[in-house]
Amino acid sequence: MLTFIVINSILLAIALLLVIAEKFLVTYGECSVILNGDKTFNVMGGESVLAYLNQHKLFIPSACGGKATCGFCKLKVLSGGGNILPTEEVYVTKQESKEGYRLACQVKVKKDVNIYIPEYLLGAQEYESVASEIIQLTHDINILKLKILGDKKIKFLPGQYVQFKIPGTDEYRAYSVASSPDNTDYVELIIRLVPGGLCSTYVHKVLETGEKVIFTGPFGDFYLREETDTDIVAIGGGAGMAPIRSILYYLASRGMKRKFYYFFGARTAQDLFFTKELKEVEKEFPNFKYIPAIQDPEPKDNWEGEVGFVTQAAEKFLDKTSKKTAYLCGPPPMIDAAVTVLARKNIQPEDIHYDKF
Ligand SMILES: Cc1cc2nc3c(=O)[nH]c(=O)nc-3n(C[C@H](O)[C@H](O)[C@H](O)COP(=O)(O)OP(=O)(O)OC[C@H]3O[C@@H](n4cnc5c(N)ncnc54)[C@H](O)[C@@H]3O)c2cc1C
Numbered sequence: 267m268l269t270f271i272v273i274n275s276i277l278l279a280i281a282l283l284l285v286i287a288e289k290f291l292v293t294y295g296e297c298s299v300i301l302n303g304d305k306t307f308n309v310m311g312g313e314s315v316l317a318y319l320n321q322h323k324l325f326i327p328s329a330c331g332g333k334a335t336c337g338f339c340k341l342k343v344l345s346g347g348g349n350i351l352p353t354e355e356v357y358v359t360k361q362e363s364k365e366g367y368r369l370a371c372q373v374k375v376k377k378d379v380n381i382y383i384p385e386y387l388l389g390a391q392e393y394e395s396v397a398s399e400i401i402q403l404t405h406d407i408n409i410l411k412l413k414i415l416g417d418k419k420i421k422f423l424p425g426q427y428v429q430f431k432i433p434g435t436d437e438y439r440a441y442s443v444a445s446s447p448d449n450t451d452y453v454e455l456i457i458r459l460v461p462g463g464l465c466s467t468y469v470h471k472v473l474e475t476g477e478k479v480i481f482t483g484p485f486g487d488f489y490l491r492e493e494t495d496t497d498i499v500a501i502g503g504g505a506g507m508a509p510i511r512s513i514l515y516y517l518a519s520r521g522m523k524r525k526f527y528y529f530f531g532a533r534t535a536q537d538l539f540f541t542k543e544l545k546e547v548e549k550e551f552p553n554f555k556y557i558p559a560i561q562d563p564e565p566k567d568n569w570e571g572e573v574g575f576v577t578q579a580a581e582k583f584l585d586k587t588s589k590k591t592a593y594l595c596g597p598p599p600m601i602d603a604a605v606t607v608l609a610r611k612n613i614q615p616e617d618i619h620y621d622k623f
């Protein structure tokens with residue numbers, strides 16, 4: 267037994283030494299990252315393809331900031347990427363792997379690498395902004411307004427997200443834009459404090475108005491589909507309010523021609539926010555209906571609205587007749603439950619769009 271422990275410890279120590287040696291001692295010299303056959307970046311090897319793209323101001327979706335936990339930074343490596351890593355296998359199917367797909371954050375550049383990224387993914391830009399307003403909405407949610415500096419304007423689709431660069435690091439986190447795309451010189455983000463979370467703690471506890479913030483974007487395929495005039499169903503909770511609010515104000519400024527049911531779930535009355543604002547929109551546009559649901563109302567809340575899960579409210583209010591497109595945003599269990607309810611309401615899977623976070 268003792269021999270087994272000693273051998274294991276030695277092997278572990280060797281593995282650790284190899285990792286440290288690779289990080290600090292191994293140099294790969296000058297390598298080229300060749301993009302779409304026509305752009306070449308000469309780099310000193312050793313970092314990930316994602317890092318070199320960012321250094322050259324090319325921003326592809328990378329919501330987890332390079333930790334191989336979002337799978338968003340998928341691209342095609344035509345040559346020079348080496349073998350796929352176990353960390354990538356969760357996000358890259360066997361078929362995709364055969365076709366050369368990899369996670370850009372996991373492909374370390376050790377020699378010349380040829381990559382392909384479709385043009386539509388290369389539209390994101392970097393914005394320098396100033397935190398012009400920070401308002402606490404609930405005990406763990408705030409709204410942050412980032413005013414873009416200079417003459418640059420941002421163009422995005424309602425529902426898309428941007429990536430916030432955590433100052434002093436090379437890490438980014440994804441936040442859905444909560445303001446309407448009609449406002450092109452600022453974005454508003456609704457940020458929930460995640461205990462122990464790097465970026466959300468920074469925004470809640472450190473960031474002050476007047477400080478500079480860099481963000482990139484826009485990104486994402488969760489956005490309002492305008493090629494249809496179906497009714498809209500939105501179901502959300504927590505910071506999942508953000509993209510739905512952007513969609514709502516975009517439609518409101520165009521006269522709210524489609525019926526729009528918005529179900530928002532919270533645990534207690536104290537977790538609700540923007541109620542007054544949304545009730546105002548409801549008054550102005552009869553097509554819009556805001557239905558908040560609370561799981562645990564307390565007597566002091568005098569709550570007269572829906573009680574229980576937000577999905578129960580959706581089950582109760584939605585009919586099966588009109589054709590609907592659904593937009594869901596919130597924690598994964600809520601989205602999964604909502605998809606089941608919407609299927610019972612005859613909403614087709616291809617008409618259900620969601621962002622889970
Ligand atoms: C498309 C998209 C849109 C999003 N939009 C929004 C939005 O509008 N609003 C919003 O609030 N969020 C949004 N998110 C989530 C957001 O991107 C971040 O994931 C979230 O804010 C947490 O980031 P963080 O840096 O605070 O936490 P992280 O530092 O990334 O930590 C995440 C978790 O890991 C734990 N952890 C961290 N470090 C350690 C460690 N060393 N050991 C063990 N555990 C650890 C933390 O406790 C936490 O539970 C979105 C995500 C996606 C993918």
Ligand code: FES
Pocket residue numbers: 327328329330331332333334335336337338339369370371372
């Ligand atoms: S998997 Fe998230 S950035 Fe690569």
